[in-house]
Amino acid sequence: MGKIEMYHIEYEKPKVTLLQQSGLGVAEIAARTCYDSFENSENECVKNAMQTLDTDAINDIDDSELLSNLAWVHHHHSIIEHATLSYLIQGTSRGVLQEHARHRLQAISVRSTRYTMSSVINAFVASLEAEEGFAFFFETLLTLNLFVISDKAYLQIEIRAIYDKLRFQYQRDNDFIQNAVAKSSLPFLEEHKGDAVALYAALESGKKKRNVGDGFKHIVTDNWKVDMVVTFNIRSLKNYFDLRDSGAAWFQIQWLAEAMKAVTPVKYLKLIDKDHRNKA
Known part of the structure; x- marks a missing residue:
């Protein structure tokens, strides 16, 4: 974990590992179900999904013109809630945990002080x-x-x-x-x-x-180190990155958002991050 000085105090940055990703295929299937437009997909496994369902191929989809159009043109983000990512976060702080927990739509499991003190x-x-x-x-x-x-x-x-x-x-x-x-x-x-x-x-x-x-939990401070596993759908992840990967955010949670974004596959970032969309 990298070290950096803020306010003349040296801090460790958190380490983030991507544990799992659900893929984009389920999100496109969901969108095509809404519009009954399977035949228009550029992905053969989606085009034929209602006749022959190849779930392995669907989960391997790296791109979807429909999802991109819905996300960036129509701002119809509910569809991308069907795509999820799980991260292992090591070495963030309880202060960050308090900020992080304000993002409602996530699954979060945190190292317990009850059992680890x-x-x-x-x-x-x-x-x-x-x-x-x-x-x-x-x-x-x-x-x-x-x-x-x-x-x-x-x-x-x-x-x-x-x-x-x-x-x-x-x-x-x-x-x-x-x-x-x-x-x-x-x-x-x-x-x-x-x-x-x-x-x-x-x-x-x-x-x-x-x-x-x-x-004895009263002894714990905001600088106490915690590990956690978090799972976001990518609509919620977009909100998280918009707010936390920002100069207006507290520096410790900025570090976490930056580390999470660094391990997030580009195929998801192209749907939720303007910088990656412009590079696509």
Whole structure:
């Protein structure tokens, strides 16, 4: 993942991989069904679809004059909702997630904090046995690569805030340890008393506390790194790119939109992106 400096803070850019594409054929079949115009298609598999349906050939279609005409001349975009793309997004931020979720017509599955915070909580519990608790916590969290920020000076601010919030909770909650550590791992606390490194290793190798994030999600910041899988139909993808691949958009979501567009096949972009249409 590339690194870039914004506001004198160094950030990592997200990585995007195209997982699947449905093709344009279903969208053309849908359009031809509306107009009963199968015989006018330049694609033989569409022309003969009502007599002999070759779904493999239909899903391999790379171009459609009808879809282009409907998209750019008549602005009839509902037809292209039948074409979908799925992306694996790695290393964007929870701040981007909040912006991204405003795009209603998408399927989105996001890395859960409920089930994936145990290493952070283990690091804090182990830090209680360290002579310099924050120093141990800070160095341990650096190894987990949890943030889109890679600037170590700024990370110290982020991680200090997390540490302070956990410390505040620990001092007020008599059940903190029981909520943080699986029952089968509780003996490790006595076994490795005074040895933060050994305790952290033992907690990490032991059973993870189920839903550990439920009691600790308040520590998460907008710069917390998340992975997600998103699926858009290309009408919704057009709206996403129009709004987010724009100088008016927040820089982190611009980076994501740029990375998504970079892995989107040209046959779809020709229907939804003016720059690619003009190159066609």
